[in-house]
Amino acid sequence: MAEQARALSWQFWAGLTFFLIVVAGTFAGIGWLYYTAMDAQEVPLKRLVVQGELRYVTPTDVREALVEANGMPLGSFFSADVNELRAQVEAMPWVEKASIRKEWPDILKVFVVEQVPLAHWNANQRDDALLNQAGEVFYADKSGLTLDLPYLAGPDHAVAEAVKQYRELNELLQLNGFSVAQLELSERFSVELALAQGTVLRLGREALLERIQRFIDLYPELEEHKDAPIDAIDLRYDTGVAVRWKEPNKNEKQES
Incomplete structure (x- = not known):
């Protein structure tokens, strides 16, 4: 009976240890995936496409406005907030309104409506x-x-x-x-x-x-x-x- 109890105890602790290792590994994997997704160096937005009937605003102006406001490149595909980016573009003097969307894997598309x-x-x-x-x-x-x-x-x-x-x-x-x-x-x-x-x-x-x-x-x-x-x-x-x-x-x- 004692040997059986010891065996059951060992199996319990071995199973618990394995379970904890799995849980820890899962959380570690989720954390790694999250920080990788949020890291602009891992999944960066590399291309900016500016569209619209442009007379007073250039794509360079839009990029500079986004970078200047962020103090960094355009950001990660997953972490870039399109509402925040839109507000930054719409703060430009000649922009009346803008819409922004991301396209996998690395494109940021900005549609600009200029002031007339x-x-x-x-x-x-x-x-x-x-x-x-x-x-x-x-x-x-x-x-x-x-x-x-x-x-x-x-x-x-x-x-x-x-x-x-x-x-x-x-x-x-x-x-x-x-x-x-x-x-x-x-x-x-x-x-x-x-x-x-x-x-x-x-x-x-x-x-x-x-x-x-x-x-x-x-x-x-x-x-x-x-x-x-x-x-x-x-x-x-x-x-x-x-x-x-x-x-x-x-x-x-x-x-x-």
Whole structure:
């Protein structure tokens, strides 16, 4: 009986020891696998593919933004957080939004949607302020701009109003061969336009579309009235307008 008990005891301890070795080995293997997966040197993201209609952002810009934010290469295939990487790309000045996905075994794909500028904004205050097509202000280096954008100015709390007035007035003007080069919205929401053709229109706060239509209707007659180009037209009257012509060779300007 004693020998049988000793044999059973030995088998128990041998089995327990084997079990513990297996468990320890399993955890060690899991740990090794985890650290290997998380180690950028073992499963690194080697290739960056940047897609999208790019005009102001380059793949090099995207890579530098990701590396600069991380302080390291792109990271491991398993450990790289696509949400964090997307936030880093979207923090770039010319990026409106981005989407990121990983492709096995070593590819990081970034799809970039750039900001589409609508106009300069308050250029007399900041030379890097722009408005996008949604009427939102963003700040970016303008040195790469190839578009001839209008200049909009106004109170910072009235961005939406300035964009609304620009779009409505410019649409009507373009239908008749004119376009807005500058729009200034005062604190009291009074509107003044500078046309690409060189004429300034003072519109005031009310009946803006009607006053633009009055300008369009009167313009052919005004052009015939004097040989010099029109400098400014004040349309802030219920009837009639005040006109100032350019006098290149004189200091005085005539009103009619």
